[in-house]
Amino acid sequence: MERMIVHINITNFMAAVESSKDPSLRRWPFIIAPEKQARAVVLGVSDLAFHEGLQAGMPLNIALKRLPGCRVLVPSTELYETAQRSIYNLAARFSPTVEMRSNGHLFIDLTGTTRIFGHSIDAAATIKQEFQNTLGLDPTTALAVNKVVSKVASRVVRPHGFASVPPGDEGGFMTPQSVTLLPGIGPRLESRMGALGILFMGELGSLTDSQTVVAFGAQGTTLKRHAMGIDTDPVLQNPLLCNRITHGRILETDSNDPQMLRAHLALLCEHAGFTLRSRNRSTTQIHLEFQYSDMKLSGRQATLNSPVHLDRDIYRIASGLMEHLLARRVRVRKLTLSLGRLHRESHQLDLFEPPSSHVLQQALDHLRSRYGQITVQRASSLGLP
Amino acid sequence: MCDLRVGTSGYDYLDWIEAFYPEQLSRNEFLPYYSKHFNTLELNFSYYRMPTKEQMVRFAQATTGNMDFSIKAHESLTHRVDPHLWRDHARDYIKGISPLMEQDKLNSILLQFPYSFHYTPENRRYLDQLITAMGRLPLVVEFRSAQWMSNRVFDGLRRREVGLCITDTPRLKGLPPAMDVVTSHTAYIRFHGRNEENWWGSDAAARFDYLYSPKELGSWIARIKTIVSVAQKIRVYFNNHRRGQAPANALMLKELLKKAGVITEGG
Numbered sequence: 001m002e003r004m005i006v007h008i009n010i011t012n013f014m015a016a017v018e019s020s021k022d023p024s025l026r027r028w029p030f031i032i033a034p035e036k037q038a039r040a041v042v043l044g045v046s047d048l049a050f051h052e053g054l055q056a057g058m059p060l061n062i063a064l065k066r067l068p069g070c071r072v073l074v075p076s077t078e079l080y081e082t083a084q085r086s087i088y089n090l091a092a093r094f095s096p097t098v099e100m101r102s103n104g105h106l107f108i109d110l111t112g113t114t115r116i117f118g119h120s121i122d123a124a125a126t127i128k129q130e131f132q133n134t135l136g137l138d139p140t141t142a143l144a145v146n147k148v149v150s151k152v153a154s155r156v157v158r159p160h161g162f163a164s165v166p167p168g169d170e171g172g173f174m175t176p177q178s179v180t181l182l183p184g185i186g187p188r189l190e191s192r193m194g195a196l197g198i199l200f201m202g203e204l205g206s207l208t209d210s211q212t213v214v215a216f217g218a219q220g221t222t223l224k225r226h227a228m229g230i231d232t233d234p235v236l237q238n239p240l241l242c243n244r245i246t247h248g249r250i251l252e253t254d255s256n257d258p259q260m261l262r263a264h265l266a267l268l269c270e271h272a273g274f275t276l277r278s279r280n281r282s283t284t285q286i287h288l289e290f291q292y293s294d295m296k297l298s299g300r301q302a303t304l305n306s307p308v309h310l311d312r313d314i315y316r317i318a319s320g321l322m323e324h325l326l327a328r329r330v331r332v333r334k335l336t337l338s339l340g341r342l343h344r345e346s347h348q349l350d351l352f353e354p355p356s357s358h359v360l361q362q363a364l365d366h367l368r369s370r371y372g373q374i375t376v377q378r379a380s381s382l383g384l385p
Numbered sequence: 386m387c388d389l390r391v392g393t394s395g396y397d398y399l400d401w402i403e404a405f406y407p408e409q410l411s412r413n414e415f416l417p418y419y420s421k422h423f424n425t426l427e428l429n430f431s432y433y434r435m436p437t438k439e440q441m442v443r444f445a446q447a448t449t450g451n452m453d454f455s456i457k458a459h460e461s462l463t464h465r466v467d468p469h470l471w472r473d474h475a476r477d478y479i480k481g482i483s484p485l486m487e488q489d490k491l492n493s494i495l496l497q498f499p500y501s502f503h504y505t506p507e508n509r510r511y512l513d514q515l516i517t518a519m520g521r522l523p524l525v526v527e528f529r530s531a532q533w534m535s536n537r538v539f540d541g542l543r544r545r546e547v548g549l550c551i552t553d554t555p556r557l558k559g560l561p562p563a564m565d566v567v568t569s570h571t572a573y574i575r576f577h578g579r580n581e582e583n584w585w586g587s588d589a590a591a592r593f594d595y596l597y598s599p600k601e602l603g604s605w606i607a608r609i610k611t612i613v614s615v616a617q618k619i620r621v622y623f624n625n626h627r628r629g630q631a632p633a634n635a636l637m638l639k640e641l642l643k644k645a646g647v648i649t650e651g652g
Binding site for chain 1: 504533535539560606610611
């Protein structure tokens, strides 16, 4: 059966979500950044601000010098997470196989859904329509037989366009495209390709396997296959928002102060742990990711033999992961904690009375559910927003 | 506010009688009747015959209201290009369509290139020279080869203020990808039908024998909404002309666009 993969990309995700919440924002350029912080950087830009030359990652003071009077919105992690959840729920109406990536990126496998949703190109356009009508978002939407081609097609027609590559013509479509559109090509590889005179995917695809390995190392053959439009990777069904609990915190000011980062991590663990227990779940997989000032991402993961569910245990494991991530001496902008492999809560109950740690946790959860998340928190994270 | 209009590719088809034109209507009355239902028309005859001033004056006079025209380029400029004569043909063509320009009824000139027009240095040079030779006329290019569908070409069209034709065709190997890209102030959409069985190896009549369903056209609303947000003008033409299917679908799309609030009652 012919595969049909839709790639959805909400360009300038944070700004798009803010605009969908308050449509009046669409009339003026705005940026998202922690306001009035000495070394704050821009986290997101609206379409209009982008056209004025502003970009995510730019120091806030430079952005405001370039566009004086530009409105600055304070980032709202909760709002963006809620939007991610809504996006997933909407996509899941069209297929059981949805691969959710961060910041409004996702793949939807529409293979075998023709009888329900009609021709794949109409189904893809209908998904775009649902995003417009239900969520107030206008995503770039691209349809192809695999993930790489659909992603490249969406990069050609962004920020809000629509594309559909006919099955069997992946190579023909990819040949004239710039290699910079290929997933996995960063500045270093791009510069290397430029030095070798490889500017278009057709040129990369025409190399022999041995030439690609010599030029680009072990990933060379994969890059070549992708440039030819060949990609057999399945859409990975990762119901991020059902079988995974993810919480993130954007720092007001980028920092690599371990004490400050531990305080943020403690808060994250408390929030994620509370969500975990409220769903009567425990976890055997803890993943911590840092986004640094230079926008690079780095993550560490721990897989556990026995499930945990207490804040104390989650924090102990997560802080171990953090020590590895702190090795990179670059300021951190965002921390994301994910709890995966969720199980029904399965700690052994004591015959007569539960251990004190469980009693304490229950009491804290009771207070938080009744009076709010920040009613009780660790002393180290007091004062954090 | 985007000026969005929907029409058909050609209007002078005898097999539209009963399906669109009333049975008693004479052929001379086709165009006035058409202009009561649509406010834009893509003229196709100009591909086969070099248009003349007299013809264009008659077209302008036969229509009422603010109707405008898009017109296909002559085959000597796109399909059968003589390297020594094409400049003369371009001059004749511009002269022929000048009444439409003078009366402000010209929307776009459609340069529709064949599958064999590949992305080669010679063809790129020719396209550049043709665009220059057409002066400041509003141009739209339709490519049938996927080799042209890249940002390098789109950026080149943007620099020259030339539109890219967005097409709806069957999703078949050998046809260019559908790409909603706007490269000038005018967005141009052509519906060719989705007759997969007869697309290859058939004559034009069989190839364009297709009636879009409301569901198929309904899925276009989101795409058109996005295009509306970036273009000043949009012209949509149905080329599935067999047995009056083009005007039926054009009316259907107009209705869907009205329901969605994309065009007003008079649009």
